[in-house]
Amino acid sequence: MSVSVFAPASIGNMSVGFDVLGVAVKPVDGSLLGDVVTVESSSTDSLSVVGAFANKLPQDPRENIVWDCLQLFNQNLKDADIVPVPVHITLDKKMPVGSGLGSSACSVVAALEALNCFYKAQFDQCFEQEHMLKLMGMMEAQISGSLHYDNVAPCYYGGMQLMVPDESVICQTLPQFDDCYYVMAYPGIEVSTKAARDVLPAHYSRKEVITFGQNLATFVDACHRGNKALAFSVVKDVVAEPFRKHLLPGFEQACDYLNQQGCLAVGISGSGPTLFCVTDDISKANAYAKWLNDNYLQTLSTGQSDGFVHVCRVDNQGACQINV
Incomplete structure (x- = not known):
């Protein structure tokens, strides 16, 4: 018996909500932007890694976060007086590492949800x-060094999720704008979450704190009121982008161009280097995607690029079982 689960990419922070806001996204062309994990019965616990970005992960399976997910899940089974059975896990790593698209969250969510579905x-x-989301948060914190749910929550539940200061609730789904397109441009370079956090200042000014709170509150209110123009007018990052943008070659030039073209919003997805921009016009989304493909993707020494651009919409389903 085997079970396969797909977990989608996500935009952490959404510019306006550092560590407390995230949205799951899916390409309009139906391609899978995320990771797939398959769990099947076996004689012993084992893990194999395949996929486009498998070579970016440690060669030793026991150094893979999916292996740690198995250990954590098995311990929780034992705590619940359930005897674990040996399984073979296959991680299809479709997501680039250090991309700002919630790559580690995809692996964690897909692995733990696949295990849970297998046992069910x-x-x-x-x-x-609720229990599963807490396990996912623990695994994500192991990678990034701090507990934040802005990738794992939307990856697991789908939609746009706002993190709340209640450990029994963790997040709430925000209304979002179904007619909007999110153009996601991964330039093909890696920026680790830890490195991106290290460049942030230890302290912020009173003005910066007030601006952050005002923008986030306005965004949440505008989402509930269905005021799209107001919501995206405050999608501005005063916490991280000013200090991270130098890590992203061509980011400022891309922002200038896209803003001039009338994007509703432009920002860094998660800790970067992926750029996202928002529009409610599919023809504009396609035009922005072409421009980003030509101007934001980075060429490697081989003359090729590991980057990609996808026109996406919000993924309201989140992690789900699929047939592979």
Whole structure:
């Protein structure tokens, strides 16, 4: 018996909500932008990694976060008086590492949800969603060094998620604008979350704190009121972008161009280097995608690029079982 789960890419921070706001996205062409994990019965626990970006991960399976997910899940089974069974896990790594698209969250969410679905299908035993999200947060914190749910929550639940200061709730789904397109441009270079956090200042001015709070509150209010123009007018990053943009070659030039073309918003996805821009016009989305493909993707020494551009919409489903 085997179970496969897909977990989608996400935009952490959404510029306006550092560490407390995230949205899951999916390409309009139907391609899978995210990771797939398959769990199947086996004689012993094992892990294999395949996919376009498998070579970016440690060669030793036991150094892979998916292996750690298995250990954590098995320990939780034991704590619940459930005897773990040996499984073989396959990670199809479709997401680039250090991309700002929630790559580690995709692996964590897909792995833990696949394990949970496997036990439900085979033994009719599984954990509730709230418990699973906490496990996902623990694994994400192991990678990034701090606990934040702005990638794992939308990756797991789908939609746009606002993190709340209640450990029993963790997040709330925000209304979002179904007619909007999110153009995602990954330039093909890597920026680690830790490196991106290290460039942030230890302290912020009172003015910066007030601006952050005002923008986030306005965005949340505008989402509930259905005021698209007001919502995206405050999608501005005063916390991270001013200090991270120098890590992203061509980012400022791209922002200038896209803003001049009338984008609703432009920003850094997560900790970068992926850039996202928002529009409610599909023809503009396609035009922006072409420009970003020609001007934002970085060429490697081989003359090729590992980068890509996708026109996306919000993924309201989140992690889900698929047939592979």
